[in-house]
Amino acid sequence: MSAVVEPVEHGRARSIELVEHGPARSVALPDAVGRALAAGSVVDAAPDPYTPGRWSLRAGSKVGAVAVTVPGAGEPVTVRVAPKVPIARLFFLLGYSLDPKGPWREGEVDVAGHRELLPALAHAVERQVDRALRQGLLQGYRETVESALVVRGRVREAEQIRRRFGAMPPVEVAYDEFTTDIAENRLLRTAVERLLRLPGVPREVRRRLLHQRARLADVTPVIRGQRLPDWRPTRLNARYHQALRLAGAVLDDASPEHAPGGLRIEGFLFDMNRLFEDFVTRALREAVRGSGHTARLQDAHTLDEASVVRMRPDFVLYGPDGTPCAVADAKYKAERAVNKARRPGGFPEADLYQMLAYCTALGLPEGHLVYAKGNAAHAAHRVRHAGVLIHQHALDLDQEPAGLLADIGEVADRMRAVPSPV
Template identity: 40%
Template sequence: MNLRHTRSHRCGDLARPIELKEGGGWTVRDLTPPQLATLADHPELLALHPENATRWRLKAKDRVGSVRLGSGEGTVQLTITPKVPVDRLLHLVAYAPDRVRFDPRPVTAEPRPDLLPALGHAFVSAAGHALSQGVLHDYRETYDTLPVVRGRIRHADQIRRRPGVPVPLEVVYDDHTPDIPENRLLLAAARRLLRVPSLDPGLRAALQRLTARLEGVTLLPSGARPPQWTPGRRNARYSHALVLAELVLRGGSYEFGDSRYLAVDGMLVVMWRLFEAYLARAVGEALRHRVGGRPEPQDRSHFLDAAGRHPLKPDLVHYLPSPHDGVQRPAAVVDAKFKTKPQRGDLYQMTAYCMRLGLGEGHLVYASGSEGVVEVPVGEGRLRLFRHVVDLSRPWRELAAAVEALAESVDAARTARAV
């Protein structure tokens, strides 16, 4: 067997991953003993049941994405396709990047017509918004050797390197430059996407315009770790684009593996965690813009018991200043449930949140189902437990509008209680 045939055989093996669907039924596959051992080591990803000695039934659990598992003869490329369309998934990831687990090992995946355009266009749109007010600059301390004084002379370096020689001078100065981590991330992501063949011409042109605007920014060396950046007021308009840039570099590195397949980094998303983090951040930001105050996603500062041994874990607590003393106190509590049907335990949990936080209503948010309200007698009053639905299958603009409507409903329920 010649080298070319061997390479083609290997590529063919990797090109046929085990493909499952989130929330789908059982899939029957032939597995070798080494492959079976690999999959058995990852019960968090899928369930396994035998059909016979070599055939097994497989069903995906609550993660989506693509990842290569094991090594050698036990190598398995597992792809779990989400029920949520890709552009909606990227919209969620942009709010909650910390809920995505990346696997640094390359895997192969057939180019899907909806995946790459969604990622590329989302990044271009976000980067265009980030640069709409101009390229971000910052001051950077620069060490240099110059014939004239600029900034401060580094006397120790001058004496050590050029004793008794007046020029050139060893100086340090603050340089106002676009060559900062935020712009390096944008440039690296744009260049990475431009290396993908068969891009939509409009998307390729937009990426080229983006790289032209980032003149003077250093391109990251191949294989270098993405630079770290700290969110703040200075770079707030960049935040969405930077999240997507990191996704491109760490979890969507689309490189040609051979003439048919794209090599991508493994990426797994736990959908219920992603949904919870998205709802907490998106609704929290919507409430902050609507009524002010302070949103606290995944607030862990409250406890069920007086001894503080049993923490409460609501997805969002929104705080507003009290009209009496100005101290910020809980004004609303929201908890997301990535379920198709509400369960009685959800009501018990929200009742505990409301009673400990001193609130008259709570808000449960589901990914599907029907809306409603449950009234719970407590003492001489009643708790109102609202059931909302944010349908992830809707286009992302409608999804964003649904979040705004949800924030309006939360605020309306709070205002009604206050009256």
């Protein structure tokens, strides 16, 4: 049954506070806002069948905040979803997923004691951008294509003939320009602009972000809907690496930003399912590095002999001879609903069926399911008539990073010690 709450007033804007995978709440909302939340996959939203004007809202695995603005309805409604794990732990998972070699141990990425995700993220990004720009803006060569009154670089003959046959000037030219308007700076500028539009960024952090935007004033931000420019880590842009990786997280597709029919949704969301999967697979890969084994993430295989049914396990470990020797899948939410006897549900059985299919198709005697710690401890099941052993590991995310990585190391040790394939 949904708890009945009213939106909290923060200044003039209305704010609804939810908790990741928490109980549903009944909230008084304009129907247009409720429909927008449901259509945008922000939270599970459904109209109350008995009380017009009220909606039942329940947060899933996405955490963060979004602001919904309805034309003519006054101030926006902000929905905030708090993660169950502490902010410092979440940033460790995020940072390690972005770069296992980076400075992501707790305390090395400053979140300034912020207890909400967006203020902490905005603060962390601003600090990393500031560090990246302390020696000035990075410069590099960028290819420019334009119509010019003078010849510069090389003439684009095909374009000149197609567009201006028999007419000069202007001339269709292409040349390399040494400039600050390069991919790295454009990504930082775009991330700063994005954060400045998000709801809930503290005033002091916003002031510092405005300062960073001024430093990047000559850089062209990426327009909404355009493809983000690619960048590659090199020695020359080393001081930008951490800032660029965090900027990439800010600009990720999980951030809703659209305006159907004049309705506007703007905000930032982390999908904890994806974040946990990224962390587990990258940590497992680091744990087996140097052992002679090869790890592949999201490795494509087929289930059937006709190669019609595709499957993509999160993590497949290959031995020195190039054959699969272990498979793992990461599952963030371990709990099933309690049954009528009020006994905890434990690990979902469907995950076992999925892992059995992976092991069968890959010819492996063991498989590994890795969960965020819920209401069950480690378990192992040997499948009748198949001999396949399926491990179910539970990671406690609310522990020190060293302990969490040690637990991942134990899973990796089990995977390397797997017996000969069936």
